[in-house]
Amino acid sequence: MxxxxxxxxxxxxxxxxxxxxxxxxxxxxxxxxxxxxxxxxxxxxxxxxxxxxxxxxxxxxxxxxxxxxxxxxxxxxxxxxxxxxxxxxxxVDEYQTILALPDANISGPADLRGRRIGIPRHRYLEIDFRAAQALRGFHSALWLAGLTLDDVEPVDLEAPSAGRRDSWDTEIDALRRREVDAIFVKGATGLQAARTLDVREVADLGFHPDPLVRVNNGxxxxxxxxxxxxxxxxxxxxxxxxxxxxxxxxxxxxxxxxxxxxxxxxxxxxxxxxxxxxxxxxxxxxxxxxxxxxxxxxxxxxxxxxxxxxxxxxxxxxxxxxxxxxxxxxxxxxxx
Structure with a gap:
């Protein structure tokens, strides 16, 4: 009509x-x-x-x-x-990974047990897709080791409303300050951050053989x-x-x-x-x-x-x- x-x-x-x-x-x-x-x-x-x-x-x-x-x-x-x-x-498969500092003794998903994971919070958005995609990324990484989100300690990282929403600055700064032990990044900007910083890639999620491991916001x-x-x-x-x-x-x-x-x-x-x-x-x-x-x-x-x-x-x-x-x-x- x-x-x-x-x-x-x-x-x-x-x-x-x-x-x-x-x-x-x-x-x-x-x-x-x-x-x-x-x-x-x-x-x-x-x-x-x-x-x-x-x-x-x-x-x-x-x-x-x-x-x-x-x-x-x-x-x-x-x-x-x-x-x-x-x-x-x-x-479109995209780069997705968990990052940790080289001296954090986190070399794979199993080492995330008991660790603090950074979850960016963009509370000014009606739907905080950045928090959701980070949780999803950690969920997938933990699943690979037979673990769940109950096996880690989520830490809320308050993100400012200014700047690009796809920036990883909030998570990276918290990792550098050792407020968290691991963060999730993805895409070309996430790869650029991983390759230009002194960090360790803990899990290859974006190109894992199981397509359900690759599922996330993108x-x-x-x-x-x-x-x-x-x-x-x-x-x-x-x-x-x-x-x-x-x-x-x-x-x-x-x-x-x-x-x-x-x-x-x-x-x-x-x-x-x-x-x-x-x-x-x-x-x-x-x-x-x-x-x-x-x-x-x-x-x-x-x-x-x-x-x-x-x-x-x-x-x-x-x-x-x-x-x-x-x-x-x-x-x-x-x-x-």
């Missing part, structure tokens, strides 16, 4: 500072061109002058919003009752949309078509992809190449992706990060991706 009352003239796109098809699609103009065919303007949420709008990246409160990024805010927003739809998932990433967009025929399909095109382009242009990701993350290209060396930016909805996301939902709910529980598979709206894949790949084939 709402499609008869409103017209989509502009949609907002938001993405996390990590490898995403959205960032490539904007960089190459794929999103703008695809949506322009329907007379729709594509704008970047982070470019909005009204800073109050930026919070929609976490709570999905902006009408006609498309979000690609970490799964924790997406799951949290849905748990609060926000009317969104999960239209795709993306699996694995898998979620593509979610304001539910009202679904009612406007073809709009979400166009967005996903642009993301598919961007993913294929990225696979054939690794050097340019590194440039885009380095600009997004603020990390040096050499760390980008190592931190995100596996995976594809292609959106999908395979069962293994949904199972991984469901495992994340369960963890977050059990540890109090979700407002309520819900069924991940009932959140999925698969139609737009199926249509986008059909039309996009038929178009590619026709051009061959």
């Amino acid at each position: 709402s499609s008869k009352k409103t017209t989509v003239e502009r949609i907002s796109i938001t993405r996390c500072p990590v490898p995403t098809a959205s960032s490539v699609a904007f960089d190459r103009g794929f999103l703008q061109k695809e949506l322009a065919k329907a007379g729709i303007l594509a704008s970047v949420l982070q470019d909005e002058k009204d800073a109050a709008m930026h919070g929609a990246h976490f709570d999905h409160s902006l009408p006609f919003l498309v979000r690609e990024g970490g799964n924790i805010p997406a799951l949290w927003a849905r748990s609060t009752g926000r009317d969104t739809r999960l239209v795709a998932l993306v699996w 694995v898998p990433r979620a593509v979610t949309v304001d539910a009202e967009l679904i009612e406007h025929s073809g709009v979400v399909e166009r967005v996903l078509t642009a993301l598919l095109r961007a993913a294929d382009w990225a696979a054939d242009h690794r050097g340019d992809l590194t440039r885009v990701i380095a600009a997004e993350t603020g990390a040096s290209p050499e760390f980008v190449e190592t931190a995100y060396r596996n995976g594809s930016l292609r959106p999908a909805l395979h069962e293994n992706l949904l199972a991984a996301l469901d495992a994340q939902r369960k963890f977050l709910f059990e540890h109090g990060f979700l407002a309520g529980d819900f069924n991940v598979r009932e959140w999925v709206h698969a139609g737009p991706l199926a249509a986008a894949e059909k039309n996009y790949y038929e178009g590619v084939s026709n051009h061959d």
